[in-house]
Amino acid sequence: MAAKFGTSGLRGLADDLSDVVVRRYVSVFIDAFPHSGVMVVGRDLRASSPRIMDAVVAAASSEGMQVLDCGVLPTPALAFECAALGAPGVMVTGSHIPADRNGLKFYTRDGEFTKADEDVLLRRVSEGRTSSGKREGRVTACDALERYAARYRDFFSEGALSGRRIGVWQHSSAAREVLPEILRALGAEVISLAPSDNFVAVDTEAIAGGVRDRLVDWAAAHRLAAIVSTDGDADRPLLADEAGAVVPGDILGPITARLLGARHLVTTVSANTMVEAMNHFESISRCRIGSPYVIEVMEEKIASGIAGVLGYEPNGGVLLGFEAQAGGRVLAPLMTRDAVLPIVAVLVAASQSTVSELVSSLPQRRTATDRLEDVPPEVSAAIVADVLSGQPDLLPAELGKIRAIDTLDGARLTMENGVILTIRPSGNAPELRCYVEAQNADIAVGVLADMMARLAKIVADCRK
Incomplete structure (x- = not known):
């Protein structure tokens, strides 16, 4: 499965982020977005991150960039350094997703990558465009973590x-x-x-x-x-x-x-x-x-x-x-x-x-969330569609009827008894997520447990 952009950043199995793939994306990123010859790079502590970061540094250096190597640091620390310098950056991280996965998070000199920026990068990559790669840059250490x-x-x-x-x-x-x-x-x-x-x-x-x-x-x-x-x-x-x-x-x-x-x-x-x-x-x-x-x-x-x-x-x-x-x-x-x-x-x-x-001391509305892992996106999408169509047995009867539906992101259902359910595919990994909001934490946790059991059964039936 090829790496692709999720909710935030390019994500995929670590093996899918080969040196060739990483260099292609980074080279096109440098060619497609403005810069002054400086790029900030950093990584998380995944086992695959050092290798992927080496590929990022090699690609940027081959484009003549001065690469500021921040080593291991939080993503927001890298973003803070990019903002201070007015420079683009690449963070090697899979964030919270499983250890066998990883990703690249891009920052332009104007800030975090937007969905419009993603479209530009993907189009340029699909067209096979890359930068010349004729010049060799230099790599220097960066003290972004202290700042x-x-x-x-x-x-x-x-x-x-x-x-x-x-x-x-x-x-x-x-x-x-x-x-x-x-x-x-x-x-x-x-x-x-x-x-x-x-x-x-x-x-x-x-x-x-x-x-x-x-x-x-x-x-x-x-x-x-x-x-x-x-x-x-x-x-x-x-x-x-x-x-x-x-x-x-x-x-x-x-x-x-x-x-x-x-x-x-x-x-x-x-x-x-x-x-x-x-x-x-x-x-x-x-x-x-x-x-x-x-x-x-x-x-x-x-x-x-x-x-x-x-x-x-x-x-x-x-x-x-x-x-x-x-x-x-x-x-x-x-x-x-x-x-x-x-x-x-x-x-x-x-x-x-x-x-x-x-x-x-705050108003007593509380939430609980969970996820089912290794659920193909098409299965998650089908379950969301079934929820929206009123498929029986998907929702606990004690919640009453659906009072309002919001489809801005997945299915968000406001129920007759005041509970709010949101069911949606993850944008970062093959997961199905469920969010429950209720009058207090105990109710939210109880409804969530019921919903997760129901969703798990549906997923299991889809795999038969």
Whole structure:
């Protein structure tokens, strides 16, 4: 199966991202988009990433580019460096998807790759166009990670997390070194948890039961105020409270927005409607799932003169579209999904209480999500079509009738009893995803378990 663009970035099996394929995409990228002769590159900790990054560097160097090699770092750190330099970049990462997969995430000198940019690149690749490759560039080291850490050390007040004992689940996150460094700089006592030499695929929208049990055990064993982590490339946060209970990403986003003084929010159609019930923000816009769509709406608002725009997704990633200010300190915009910002912001917001108390003070709408892996896209699409057509036995009878349907991204169903279901194919991997929103977490988890069992049976029947 050939690599292809998903919700965000070029993705595929690591073997599909051969050196030839990588060099073709990178060479065309350099030829098709403006630059000043400099390109920033970085990678995550997957086993296949060093080889793929070598191919990226070789392609860029052969086009005469000065390649700034950032090594292992979070995707938002690479994006921050690209923005500071006005330079394009390529991040080698499969983000949260399984270890046998990988990808390339492109940044133009104007920011994150848009869907229109993807169309340009794909057309040029399909036409067989490449750059000349006649000149040999040079490769130099880049200290982007330090500048990214300073971004948060300099904005949040010194001692903001003093007295807090924070666990950091390091696993194979690209932020496993820099995140503890930032937290310590803000006064927290950091407990390192379970670093791994093998890549761990952490999907912050579908935390497995075994992981949730570990979080609970860690919280009790180490007497922690919170546990934090990220997905593989650190653009999606994971935060659990003092009892080890995971705080969903679509709660982290509004807390972050409120702390930073955001006035206008952009989020996806699948995000918790709690944010509307907060009655705190001037406007809330919804779009399709994926950071390119969030960015598109954010840019439209900013271009029209709207100030204080912030975006977030149910995976917890936050996109800052304005210059936040606090105590004379400034946090520059970063229009790409970031995990460190919501982690630090929520911990600071809870510094005078507990994370659970902060969350319980918000309107009581809660979400739960999960996924079925290795589901072919055509099977997922057929299931979504059956849901929309009213196929019997797909939905639990206790939810009542469907009150409203939204097809902006998959099937989003508002049920008679107030539960909201979203079923959609993943844009990044062969997965079928289900999102449930309900009056409280217990109901959401219960409905999700029922839905996942139903969907699993349907998928199994399709395989017979």
